[in-house]
Amino acid sequence: MNHNLLNILSNSNKDIDNQKLMDYLAGKLSGQDKHEVEVWMLENDFENEAIEGLMQVSGKTKIDTYVDQLNKDLNGYIQKKKNLREKRRIQDAPWVYVAIILILLVVIFGYMIIRKLIHH
Template sequence: MSDDLKNILNNSNKDIDNQKLMDYLSKQLSKQDTHDLEKMMAEDDFINDAVEGLEQLGDVKKLPVSVEQLNRELQKQIAKKKERKEKRRIKDQPWVYFTIILLLLLTVLCYIIVKKKMDKRPPADKPATSQLHSYRGNTL
């Protein structure tokens, strides 16, 4: 992921400038800009929620510190997820693949050898029916 995607309140917002939000919260915008921003807030729920959330933080001067802290926490979470994903991934070890292929080949080879031996074996001698009856005590 690029660093821009990982930063909260980065400067790539297409709808509103972050500095404009900060100026609005600190009441430093002109009346026209304030009106425009409030109009955007009325039209877009996301912007409205963002402004409300920023207002709940309280002091505007503490906001950059909060944003930096959120960015650090986000980076930590992403690093942990990436580390877990790496642990779960099967490492690229060629000897494992070689061993699996070798075992499969040996299994197929053993099957072929046993099958050929069974085909070459002469059929078992069947006792004559007269012998079977005399063995059971019955004669024909």
């Protein structure tokens, strides 16, 4: 299996070793390790679907091609979300500061007017 396949799963699980998942896909695990992976898959629906999808792909070169494409798509999606979040934050920030300043000015002027009315 290609090292890129490990990239897909690098942050997806903390409970099981990625190499064990790769060995599971390749059919190289002992009975006990295979059972451990299958129990973990039952507890993690998203990862279960991903692994079952990879198991249906025939041929190592196809898997490598799919993995490369998945990594590119995933990185592109993450970058796009990051850019949108950054763009939104930059656009929203000036309005927040203007709103805060306006509210403070209204409060200060209101205080000053009420104070003058009370003293006169």
